Amino acid sequence: xxxxxxxxxxxxxxxxxxxxxxxxxxxxxxxxxxxxxxxxxxxxxxxxxxxxxxxxxxxxxxxxxxxxxxxxxxxxxxxxxxxxxxxxxxxxxxxxxxxxxxxxxxxxxxxxxxxxxxxxxxxxxxxxxxxxxxxxxxxxxxxxxxxxxxxxxxxxxxxxxxxxxxxxxxxxxxxxxxxxxxxxxxxxxxxxxxxxxxxxxxxxxxxxxxxxxxxxxxxxxxxxxxxxxxxxxxxxxxxxxxxxxxxxxxxxxxxxxxxxxxxxxxxxxxxxxxxxxxxxxxxxxxxxxxxxxxxxxxxxxxxxxxxxxxxxxxxxxxxxxxxxxxxxxxxxxxxxxxxxxxxxxxxxxxxx
Amino acid sequence: xxxxxxxxxxxxxxxxxxxxxxxxxxxxxxxxxxxxxxxxxxxxxxxxxxxxxxxxxxxxxxxxxxxxxxxxxxxxxxxxxxxxxxxxxxxxxxxxxxxxxxxxxxxxxxxxxxxxxxxxxxxxxxxxxxxxxxxxxxxxxxxxxxxxxxxxxxxxxxxxxxxxxxxxxxxxxxxxxxxxxxxxxxxxxxxxxxxxxxxxxxxxxxxxxxxxxxxxxxxxxxxxxxxxxxxxxxxxxxxxxxxxxxxxxxxxxxxxxxxxxxxxxxxxxxxxxxxxxxxxxxxxxxxxxxxxxxxxxxxxxxxxxxxxxxxxxxxxxxxxxxxxxxxxxxxxxxxxxxxxxxxxxxxxxxxxxxxxxxxxxxxxxxxxxxxxxxxxxxxxxxxxxxxxxxxxxxxxxxxxxxxxxxxxxxxxxxxxxxxxxxxxxxxxxxxxxxxxxxxxxxxxxxxxxxxxxxxxxxxxxxxxxxxxxxxxxxxxxxxxxxxxxxxxxxxxxxxxxxxxxxxxxxxxxxxxxxxxxxxxxxxxxxxxxxx
Numbered sequence: 001x002x003x004x005x006x007x008x009x010x011x012x013x014x015x016x017x018x019x020x021x022x023x024x025x026x027x028x029x030x031x032x033x034x035x036x037x038x039x040x041x042x043x044x045x046x047x048x049x050x051x052x053x054x055x056x057x058x059x060x061x062x063x064x065x066x067x068x069x070x071x072x073x074x075x076x077x078x079x080x081x082x083x084x085x086x087x088x089x090x091x092x093x094x095x096x097x098x099x100x101x102x103x104x105x106x107x108x109x110x111x112x113x114x115x116x117x118x119x120x121x122x123x124x125x126x127x128x129x130x131x132x133x134x135x136x137x138x139x140x141x142x143x144x145x146x147x148x149x150x151x152x153x154x155x156x157x158x159x160x161x162x163x164x165x166x167x168x169x170x171x172x173x174x175x176x177x178x179x180x181x182x183x184x185x186x187x188x189x190x191x192x193x194x195x196x197x198x199x200x201x202x203x204x205x206x207x208x209x210x211x212x213x214x215x216x217x218x219x220x221x222x223x224x225x226x227x228x229x230x231x232x233x234x235x236x237x238x239x240x241x242x243x244x245x246x247x248x249x250x251x252x253x254x255x256x257x258x259x260x261x262x263x264x265x266x267x268x269x270x271x272x273x274x275x276x277x278x279x280x281x282x283x284x285x286x287x288x289x290x291x292x293x294x295x296x297x298x299x300x301x302x303x304x305x306x307x308x309x310x311x312x313x314x315x316x317x318x319x320x321x322x323x324x325x326x327x328x329x330x331x332x333x334x335x336x337x338x339x340x341x342x343x344x345x346x347x348x349x350x351x352x
Numbered sequence: 353x354x355x356x357x358x359x360x361x362x363x364x365x366x367x368x369x370x371x372x373x374x375x376x377x378x379x380x381x382x383x384x385x386x387x388x389x390x391x392x393x394x395x396x397x398x399x400x401x402x403x404x405x406x407x408x409x410x411x412x413x414x415x416x417x418x419x420x421x422x423x424x425x426x427x428x429x430x431x432x433x434x435x436x437x438x439x440x441x442x443x444x445x446x447x448x449x450x451x452x453x454x455x456x457x458x459x460x461x462x463x464x465x466x467x468x469x470x471x472x473x474x475x476x477x478x479x480x481x482x483x484x485x486x487x488x489x490x491x492x493x494x495x496x497x498x499x500x501x502x503x504x505x506x507x508x509x510x511x512x513x514x515x516x517x518x519x520x521x522x523x524x525x526x527x528x529x530x531x532x533x534x535x536x537x538x539x540x541x542x543x544x545x546x547x548x549x550x551x552x553x554x555x556x557x558x559x560x561x562x563x564x565x566x567x568x569x570x571x572x573x574x575x576x577x578x579x580x581x582x583x584x585x586x587x588x589x590x591x592x593x594x595x596x597x598x599x600x601x602x603x604x605x606x607x608x609x610x611x612x613x614x615x616x617x618x619x620x621x622x623x624x625x626x627x628x629x630x631x632x633x634x635x636x637x638x639x640x641x642x643x644x645x646x647x648x649x650x651x652x653x654x655x656x657x658x659x660x661x662x663x664x665x666x667x668x669x670x671x672x673x674x675x676x677x678x679x680x681x682x683x684x685x686x687x688x689x690x691x692x693x694x695x696x697x698x699x700x701x702x703x704x705x706x707x708x709x710x711x712x713x714x715x716x717x718x719x720x721x722x723x724x725x726x727x728x729x730x731x732x733x734x735x736x737x738x739x740x741x742x743x744x745x746x747x748x749x750x751x752x753x754x755x756x757x758x759x760x761x762x763x764x765x766x767x768x769x770x771x772x773x774x775x776x777x778x779x780x781x782x783x784x785x786x787x788x789x790x791x792x793x794x795x796x797x798x799x800x801x802x803x804x805x806x807x808x809x810x811x812x813x814x815x816x817x818x819x820x821x822x823x824x825x826x827x828x829x830x831x832x833x834x835x836x837x838x839x840x841x842x843x844x845x846x847x848x849x850x851x852x853x854x855x856x857x858x859x860x861x862x863x864x865x866x867x868x869x870x871x872x873x874x875x876x877x878x879x880x881x882x883x
């Protein structure tokens with residue numbers, strides 16, 4: 001790839017043909033504020049927040065402007081700050097952005113930028129239109145369009161990643177709104193609840209049903225694991241609150257899933273904290289299960305297996321291992337059967 | 353998978369056969385959809401049901417369940433006849449071509465269309481040309497290839513096709529089975545199979561026996577006799593040969609074919625241990641139940657469908673007095689006189705590396721920052737993105753001459769409809785996890801049978817009506833979903849729902865080589881319930 005030399009904020013940098021200013025800046029840890037841009041979807045250039053000055057004169061959107069040789073880019077100056085502040089004010093005044101009531105308070109990209117540019121309460125120049133609030137029709141997703149900034153990330157998340165094409169824009173100019181399929185409620189639409197639109201939404205316009213009332217964003221703890229369902233092996237960042245309760249699942253970009261999830265990975269985690277979980281060893285006595293201590297249960301199993309092994313031989317004992325357990329556990333199970341019991345009678349549901 | 357998920361954008365065409373990818377492997381399904389819709393890649397779909405991907409296919413071949421071998425042979429026949437195969441690749445890298453060629457002679461599109469129940473034989477030729485012309489072409493399959501009495505042969509036919517086209521050992525090509533469980537690949541790699549030690553080293557080998565006796569420092573005379581598979585063990589229980597069963601995180605009462613037979617086996621066993629996270633349908637038959645950790649409480653590694661080994665971290669505190677599965681096994685071994693001293697999953701992994709050559713170069717430290725796919729023979733090795741590069745792991749790629757054989761059970765006047773089973777998007781396997789997840793259960797909370805409008809009209813059944821579906825093995829009551837998804841004379845039932853369990857109906861006919869049950873086809877009857 002052809003290398004291109006350019007300057008950003010006075011720093012001599014190298015990019016390559018086809019990259020945008022925003023991409024080269026990102027690679028070099030230079031932050032250019034943006035809202036509609038997201039690395040996983042095609043470029044939009046709609047929000048104008050990423051305007052930068054090129055060669056001392058023109059203002060260009062950094063997310064769409066390709067780098068060219070000897071380009072001189074300035075990412076922030078008095079005029080740019082003023083424009084960004086103005087844009088943010090307009091975005092705020094178009095919707096109803098009250099962070100106090102918003103479950104994405106603390107994680108909202110719009111909020112972060114408004115704080116950065118010290119944006120004050122909207123002047124009320126634009127008429128605040130009441131837009132769709134649909135927090136119930138979908139089992140997994142919530143929609144409050146009063147928080148929407150029409151950046152289009154959700155439209156592209158659904159159209160370019162999930163390939164479902166549920167979201168789109170309808171109307172023109174200041175009456176533009178989101179629509180799920182043909183004006184249907186989200187729950188009646190063809191949405192498959194993969195949740196990628198929520199994951200990419202920069203504000204609280206789209207949210208998960210699992211989030212509200214489960215703690216503030218800044219109290220949540222994140223840990224990465226691997227989805228328990230099919231064999232794709234999606235990496236998921238699971239968030240828990242102060243009480244240790246699972247709050248949400250966000251696709252991790254480093255996994256084979258590249259950040260994407262399906263409905264099971266997104267919402268199929270609360271069984272872990274279900275009150276139906278087994279929490280104590282059980283021994284069946286007279287046809288009924290009774291709680292037992294670990295010592296009692298382990299002793300019983302070891303004596304029964306030893307007895308059956310000596311009476312009927314090791315091949316009279318069978319183990320079903322588990323495709324839901326880790327490599328370490330499967331390894332131990334086959335080792336247990338082979339080296340402790342003395343049989344190759346071990347299998348798992350690979351064929352089922 | 354011979355190849356990698358991140359190679360999907362490199363493929364110029366896809367053959368998806370026996371995989372409802374957008375429901376069962378949705379993330380991969382979306383990636384394939386993206387290539388087909390946005391980048392105009394070619395797609396051929398072969399399935400008895402008009403699955404979502406069929407909508408985007410250049411050719412959709414809606415075959416009768418159980419006729420994969422015929423259709424794959426038919427595609428290969430056209431490729432040979434029209435000289436669309438990669439002659440250089442075949443002569444240089446494969447063997448068995450002449451015999452395959454002879455066998456393929458009779459699989460003309462007309463002959464194949466008759467077997468597969470296709471109206472238009474020319475579609476087979478059209479599909480073959482699409483698949484041959486686009487390079488590389490990737491073949492994706494799932495249980496719709498394997499869960500037959502002829503499952504192994506179905507897989508061999510997939511390999512034949514890709515060898516003929518020279519699509520194995522190159523990026524963006526390959527034979528790519530989509531594995532259905534988070535660690536089914538790893539469980540196989542670890543030797544949780546009746547005939548092999550870790551890394552598929554046969555147990556029926558004195559050398560391997562000596563190797564593992566040494567590695568495990570065991571005085572026990574390790575058995576060289578291959579053990580039983582799941583369905584064989586259940587048969588053994590009924591026959592009285594198998595006395596005790598230890599079930600770790602599985603639910604055979606729901607997941608195994610012919611439920612009535614499974615329950616008979618469970619009741620016959622002298623002693624049953626179940627180690628699980630919930631009181632499953634199987635745990636009901638246990639004498640002792642051990643509460644294990646759920647996935648978010650665990651640390652350890654799992655291996656995905658593309659052989660990528662990944663770390664799981666503990667996210668939540670364990671429930672109640674449950675214990676790690678490896679700890680329970682360790683404590684049991686200790687009580688049975690074997691002094692295992694594992695203190696963590698990582699310590700077990702260090703031992704795995706020593707006895708599993710394909711995992712030898714993988715460490716927890718590397719997994720924290722690197723993407724590693726096995727084989728990874730040493731710590732300096734980057735792992736393997738795709739297999740059989742330059743040469744096949746066995747040397748020459750073996751082409752197998754395979755004849756089509758019909759399923760175990762054919763339709764007849766008493767059981768006139770073909771029943772096939774599988775999964776749906778919102779639920780998983782026996783439902784232990786997904787049906788205890790609030791949002792998933794709220795979205796789909798009851799079972800259904802998909803029937804074609806053809807049968808609906810024959811039996812006067814309306815959409816949403818309760819019907820009875822029966823086979824020679826059992827009968828369930830279930831809601832009818834009238835849809836043109838299944839081929840006429842084919843019904844589909846998901847197997848996630850205990851209250852209308854599909855596996856009461858399925859047949860326990862097995863593939864003679866790998867013992868996989870024929871879940872994908874049996875004969876049933878559908879009756880209106882007069883209330």
